[in-house]
Amino acid sequence: MDILIVIEDNNGKVHRMGLESITAAQTMAKDRGFSIAALVMGSNADELATQVSNYDIGEVLKLEHDLLSSYSSDGYAEAVKQVVEKESPKYVFFGHTYQVRDYVPKISAKLMKPFLVDNVLMNSDGDDTVFTKQMFNAKLYSDMIAMDEGPLLISFQSAAYSSDNAASGSASVRDVNINLDSSMIKTQSEDPFQEESGGVDLTSAEIIVSVGRGIGKEENVPMAKDLAKAIGGELASSRPVVDAGWLSSTHQIGSSGQSVSPKMYLALGISGAIQHVVGMKGSKNIVAINKDPEAPIFEIADYGVVGDVLEIVPKLSEALE
Amino acid sequence: MKIAVLVKQVPGSDSPLPINSNQSWLDENGISYVMNECDNYALEEALQIKEENDDGEVVVISLGPDRVQKVIREGLAKGADRAIHIQMNSDSIADPLSLATLFADAIRDEKFDLIFSGLQSDDLGMGQTGIIIGEMLGMSTASLAMATELSEGIIKVKRELEAGFFQWVSMSLPASITIQSGLNIPRYPSLKGIMGAKKKEINIVTPGGHDVKQSAKKVYVPQSDKQTVMIEGSVDQIVDKLVEAFRNEIKVI
Ligand SMILES: Cc1cc2nc3c(=O)[nH]c(=O)nc-3n(C[C@H](O)[C@H](O)[C@H](O)COP(=O)(O)OP(=O)(O)OC[C@H]3O[C@@H](n4cnc5c(N)ncnc54)[C@H](O)[C@@H]3O)c2cc1C
Numbered sequence: 294m295d296i297l298i299v300i301e302d303n304n305g306k307v308h309r310m311g312l313e314s315i316t317a318a319q320t321m322a323k324d325r326g327f328s329i330a331a332l333v334m335g336s337n338a339d340e341l342a343t344q345v346s347n348y349d350i351g352e353v354l355k356l357e358h359d360l361l362s363s364y365s366s367d368g369y370a371e372a373v374k375q376v377v378e379k380e381s382p383k384y385v386f387f388g389h390t391y392q393v394r395d396y397v398p399k400i401s402a403k404l405m406k407p408f409l410v411d412n413v414l415m416n417s418d419g420d421d422t423v424f425t426k427q428m429f430n431a432k433l434y435s436d437m438i439a440m441d442e443g444p445l446l447i448s449f450q451s452a453a454y455s456s457d458n459a460a461s462g463s464a465s466v467r468d469v470n471i472n473l474d475s476s477m478i479k480t481q482s483e484d485p486f487q488e489e490s491g492g493v494d495l496t497s498a499e500i501i502v503s504v505g506r507g508i509g510k511e512e513n514v515p516m517a518k519d520l521a522k523a524i525g526g527e528l529a530s531s532r533p534v535v536d537a538g539w540l541s542s543t544h545q546i547g548s549s550g551q552s553v554s555p556k557m558y559l560a561l562g563i564s565g566a567i568q569h570v571v572g573m574k575g576s577k578n579i580v581a582i583n584k585d586p587e588a589p590i591f592e593i594a595d596y597g598v599v600g601d602v603l604e605i606v607p608k609l610s611e612a613l614e
Numbered sequence: 615m616k617i618a619v620l621v622k623q624v625p626g627s628d629s630p631l632p633i634n635s636n637q638s639w640l641d642e643n644g645i646s647y648v649m650n651e652c653d654n655y656a657l658e659e660a661l662q663i664k665e666e667n668d669d670g671e672v673v674v675i676s677l678g679p680d681r682v683q684k685v686i687r688e689g690l691a692k693g694a695d696r697a698i699h700i701q702m703n704s705d706s707i708a709d710p711l712s713l714a715t716l717f718a719d720a721i722r723d724e725k726f727d728l729i730f731s732g733l734q735s736d737d738l739g740m741g742q743t744g745i746i747i748g749e750m751l752g753m754s755t756a757s758l759a760m761a762t763e764l765s766e767g768i769i770k771v772k773r774e775l776e777a778g779f780f781q782w783v784s785m786s787l788p789a790s791i792t793i794q795s796g797l798n799i800p801r802y803p804s805l806k807g808i809m810g811a812k813k814k815e816i817n818i819v820t821p822g823g824h825d826v827k828q829s830a831k832k833v834y835v836p837q838s839d840k841q842t843v844m845i846e847g848s849v850d851q852i853v854d855k856l857v858e859a860f861r862n863e864i865k866v867i
Contacts, residue, residue: 366755366756366757367754370749390776391757391758391774391775391776394733394741394757394758395745395756395757395758395773397742398710398741398742398745398746398749399745399746399749399755401710401711401742401746402711402714402745402746402749402750403749405711405827406711406827407709407710407711407827407828408710408711408742409828410739410740410741410742411739411741423831426739427739427836428737428738428739428830428833429625429631429736429737429739430627430736430739431836432631432835433631433633433833433834433835433836434833434834434835434836435708435830435831435832435833435834436830436831436832436833437708437828437829437830437831438828438829438831439827439828440826440827440828440829441827441828479754479785479786480754480756480783480784480785481783481784481785482781482782482783483781483782483783484781485775485779485780485781486779486780486781487778487779487780488778488780499866500866506627524860524866524867525866525867532795532796533795535796536795536796538799542778542796545778548776548777549774549776549777549778550777550778551777551778552777556864556865556866557860557864557866564627577864578864578866580856580859580864587835589836591838591842592836592838592840592842593838593840594840594842595840595842595843596842596843596844596845596856596859596864597842597843597844597845598844598845598846598852598856599844599846600849600852604849605849605852605853605856608849608850608853609853609856609857612853612854612857613857613860613867
């Protein structure tokens with residue numbers, strides 16, 4: 294095969310971003326006349342293989358091994374490395390998940406092959422493909438090229454390609470084997486857990502007033518709280534506000550926090566980095582107030598105000614009361 | 615306990631980002647630089663481990679042109695013992711594999727017990743360098759650390775997972791761990807620290823050549839096809855128009 298997609302297990306289901314990479318692979322395959330295979334592994338490999346075989350890809354590679362029954366970066370990196378060496382694809386596709394961040398750089402080091410991460414787009418350029426990624430917290434884009442004949446490791450940002458566009462089909466399943474022993478796995482993992490939510494459930498809120506670092510300091514946070522109250526909404530925030538201890542982590546919206554889709558999301562002094570945006574871009578109406586006219590948040594906002602939140606917010610609360 | 619902290623100098627979040635004339639990278643003039651945000655947390659974590667264990671050494675390491683000595687001095691002022699500056703004139707290397715090779719070569723003989731680095735840089739956002747270095751030096755690795763606990767040659771790391779989940783992972787030293795923002799409260803340098811930093815050693819390393827495996831071909835401002843209604847005017851006018859939109863268009867009041 295030319296493209297190998299590595300599918301991630303999300304509690305027995307194909308991770309949403311795995312489906313998105315199927316669409317990405319199909320797009321490239323069509324453009325460049327490539328063949329596709331998908332790799333599933335771990336304790337749910339059977340289940341995943343069945344799900345993935347319903348897509349238009351050449352074949353599904355199924356890898357079962359005791360040491361892969363739960364995730365470890367060493368085990369997964371070694372396993373994928375061996376499969377890549379055996380199958381020699383031109384490209385290896387991943388969704389840019391937290392797990393992929395954790396183990397794929399190790400494959401890059403083992404194979405000395407580049408890992409082009411977190412791409413939002415790809416375009417053919419003759420016999421080559423140019424991959425586009427965000428840089429400087431989404432303020433700029435950069436077209437990246439690999440200077441290596443491959444296999445190239447490529448990951449895609451969440452929603453770069455839509456899983457709705459993945460063409461269905463029926464693929465055959467083939468078993469693959471690797472050599473793995475427990476001495477190769479240097480880490481021991483406990484079960485995943487969630488921290489106390491403290492009763493803040495933002496997912497059902499109709500209106501969310503969300504504060505970012507642009508609020509400046511802790512003493513200004515009540516200003517946003519007042520606005521939330523005046524408009525009958527819930528208060529939320531971006532990560533730096535939580536990191537600084539101005540609000541508890543249960544307020545955080547984004548890839549590491551809650552995902553919300555209220556009727557209105559009012560972003561106050563939030564730049565619009567992807568890890569925040571993935572948690573709120575499904576909002577029906579996004580209203581952004583930011584002093585920087587080039588802030589990436591305006592790219593997804595329905596309504597935008599270029600201005601100072603410290604001036605606008607108190608007056609807005611007043612007007613609403 | 616010998617801990618390396620990798621710090622990167624990056625454009626600050628308020629800095630202009632002027633693109634150079636051939637669109638290959640930024641025009642460095644006019645950029646204001648700061649220490650990469652999560653590297654600052656990585657440094658704090660290392661300093662706390664050193665203080666709790668009452669022995670050990672924290673070494674800050676940065677790669678880049680001479681200007682990166684500013685973040686190196688900042689690290690020394692906060693309490694790092696010494697520094698290594700891997701001198702590179704070009705700032706535009708967007709290739710984690712070659713950068714990691716330079717780091718690994720420069721520090722291999724130091725035999726660090728721990729390497730802490732930020733989980734990704736605010737400029738390139740590659741998020742790989744610390745892990746690749748760890749792998750190259752045969753260390754255990756873990757990413758996205760939100761807490762660390764150290765005892766008897768084992769480090770336990772609370773890893774951040776997606777959607778508010780966490781997981782504890784333990785591994786033996788040596789280990790290279792990438793640090794997520796928010797796991798501690800980074801200190802400010804004291805006046806005494808700032809004075810003392812001037813006397814601390816910065817070992818300058820000039821690396822040889824390196825293979826480049828990926829590079830930026832063109833850098834540009836993204837175009838959006840979203841139609842955003844921009845609300846303009848004086849503060850009072852903006853407030854009136856917002857209330858109007860809330861009431862009649864978005865219909866939330
Ligand atoms: C693995 C990973 C996971 C992450 N998870 C999350 C997550 O779950 N949630 C999250 O939010 N982030 C997350 N982040 C961090 C994310 O990348 C951004 O750093 C973060 O979202 C930025 O927050 P911000 O917009 O509040 O701050 P900044 O990016 O610093 O933006 C502040 C904005 O405020 C504006 N501003 C400043 N002053 C004013 C003023 N007076 N009036 C109006 N505007 C003003 C500025 O123009 C700027 O646009 C994660 C990062 C990584 C790498």
